[in-house]
Amino acid sequence: MPGLPAVDRPSEVPRPTAERDVPRPLGSPWPASARPARGSGLLVGGVDLAEAADRFGTPLYVLDEGEVRARARAWRRALPQADVHYAAKAFLCTAMAEWIADEGLGLDVCSAGELRLAAGAGFPPERILLHGNAKTPEELRLAHRLRVGRIVVDNLAEIPRLAALTVADTPQRVLVRVVPGVAAGHHRAVRTGVAGQKFGFPITGGDAAEAIDRVLAQPGLRLVGLHCHLGSQITDTGPYLAALDRLVDLLAGIRDRHGVELPELDLGGGHGVRYLPGDAELDPVRFAADTTARLAARCAERGLAVPRLLVEPGRAIAAPAAVALYRVLAVKHGADGRAFAAVDGGMSDNPRPALYGSTYHVRPVGRPATAPTARFDVVGRHCEAGDVLVRDAELPADLRPGDLLAVPAAGAYQVSMASAYNLVGRPAVAAVRDGRIRLLIRRETVEDFRAREVGR
Numbered sequence: 001m002p003g004l005p006a007v008d009r010p011s012e013v014p015r016p017t018a019e020r021d022v023p024r025p026l027g028s029p030w031p032a033s034a035r036p037a038r039g040s041g042l043l044v045g046g047v048d049l050a051e052a053a054d055r056f057g058t059p060l061y062v063l064d065e066g067e068v069r070a071r072a073r074a075w076r077r078a079l080p081q082a083d084v085h086y087a088a089k090a091f092l093c094t095a096m097a098e099w100i101a102d103e104g105l106g107l108d109v110c111s112a113g114e115l116r117l118a119a120g121a122g123f124p125p126e127r128i129l130l131h132g133n134a135k136t137p138e139e140l141r142l143a144h145r146l147r148v149g150r151i152v153v154d155n156l157a158e159i160p161r162l163a164a165l166t167v168a169d170t171p172q173r174v175l176v177r178v179v180p181g182v183a184a185g186h187h188r189a190v191r192t193g194v195a196g197q198k199f200g201f202p203i204t205g206g207d208a209a210e211a212i213d214r215v216l217a218q219p220g221l222r223l224v225g226l227h228c229h230l231g232s233q234i235t236d237t238g239p240y241l242a243a244l245d246r247l248v249d250l251l252a253g254i255r256d257r258h259g260v261e262l263p264e265l266d267l268g269g270g271h272g273v274r275y276l277p278g279d280a281e282l283d284p285v286r287f288a289a290d291t292t293a294r295l296a297a298r299c300a301e302r303g304l305a306v307p308r309l310l311v312e313p314g315r316a317i318a319a320p321a322a323v324a325l326y327r328v329l330a331v332k333h334g335a336d337g338r339a340f341a342a343v344d345g346g347m348s349d350n351p352r353p354a355l356y357g358s359t360y361h362v363r364p365v366g367r368p369a370t371a372p373t374a375r376f377d378v379v380g381r382h383c384e385a386g387d388v389l390v391r392d393a394e395l396p397a398d399l400r401p402g403d404l405l406a407v408p409a410a411g412a413y414q415v416s417m418a419s420a421y422n423l424v425g426r427p428a429v430a431a432v433r434d435g436r437i438r439l440l441i442r443r444e445t446v447e448d449f450r451a452r453e454v455g456r
């Protein structure tokens with residue numbers, strides 16, 4: 001604004017002290033509670049991440065309880081008529097199971113391990129749903145003994161196994177997992193909505209009809225619905241709507257063939273989150289609006305009562321809730337001008353970049369945002385050249401050993417997929433809430449490995 005004294009320019013009017021002192025949230029992909037702290041630090045859940053790293057060591061996964069609860073609640077509120085089962089495979093520990101139970105969600109488990117951990121946390125068994133393409137007879141027995149709410153049938157062999165455990169007056173509720181022929185998901189390895197992969201019964205050219213016939217023939221099994229899971233990190237509702245159309249057609253076919261209308265339709269998980277600033281996220285409200293409208297329309301066309309929807313978000317609840325902290329151990333400048341920042345974690349705590357080429361955001365903690373920057377590959381400490389956590393990260397040009405790095409959106413399929421590679425030990429996990437931090441899972445040590453050795 002030429003002619004006006006500088007102080008009158010709107011952008012330069014000093015803000016009141018209170019407003020100036022309240023740091024703004026960092027925004028996605030960080031947890032909603034993430035704020036800049038004094039000295040270029042970073043707060044999550046009111047806890048200073050530099051202090052957390054000093055206290056518990058690194059790599060450290062800092063899990064924001066408020067973010068988990070808020071996301072769980074958002075899914076429940078968006079779909080009040082549906083059953084939302086959190087997919088435990090994204091990340092599970094006792095505290096997580098308690099928060100999920102407390103927020104009124106169900107739990108999707110796929111092993112005796114997940115089932116026992118949930119049961120030990122007091123998770124209501126009727127809200128548990130058991131998955132698995134290769135459930136052991138023991139897992140089926142355990143699920144039946146604990147009286148889990150639903151079991152998803154994924155192969156023909158488990159139908160008689162399960163039927164042998166059940167009796168007609170207390171039948172086990174089951175869903176049949178079908179493959180609708182819809183391709184979706186961030187990587188070939190996670191696309192389960194198409195034929196040619198191991199999960200479910202393909203609707204077209206597969207034995208979905210036979211599985212349904214066989215389940216219906218068992219007096220101890222009560223077929224309550226159909227299930228499908230398309231893939232993971234899906235960012236629009238289109239694939240879900242396409243799958244829903246095929247599942248409603250199949251429901252109508254079952255009604256015509258058997259005279260029964262199944263009361264439930266499970267669309268699985270797969271809802272995408274933001275890993276990088278500017279990424280899209282699949283909003284639960286949008287998902288709910290689109291799927292419930294489509295379901296009502298398709299059921300009306302087919303003359304079916306509208307079944308109850310089930311969903312199984314894992315990543316959408318867990319991923320944005322954790323920040324991974326790493327300490328820089330070495331900085332190296334390669335011959336081609338490429339710079340490497342080697343940290344104390346890597347593919348053993350986060351296998352996703354090596355497995356799927358997944359991309360992440362990273363930010364230094366305790367370094368002024370105004371420092372000149374350079375491009376670094378943030379690499380892990382494992383014995384593979386492919387152990388790269390973040391490629392081409394913009395970090396302070398004078399990055400040095402001892403610096404702390406924070407990687408957001410670290411809550412799903414990282415700790416749950418962590419490995420024992422190089423006996424580095426799986427990372428510690430701490431929960432933050434209201435300015436307090438508590439250790440949930442301690443760091444794995446060589447003593448843990450030794451404890452499993454029973455011979456020499």
Ligand SMILES: Cc1ncc(COP(=O)(O)O)c(C=O)c1O
Nearest residue numbers: 087229232269270312313314315
């Ligand atoms: C059957 C089933 N349900 C739910 C999920 C959870 O998926 P996501 O974490 O992508 O929501 C998965 C994994 O993709 C799955 O296989």
Ligand SMILES: N[C@@H](CCCC[NH3+])C(=O)O
Nearest residue numbers: 089190232233352412413
């Ligand atoms: N592990 C995958 C997701 C698989 C979901 C399980 N069905 C990932 O990290 O993207």
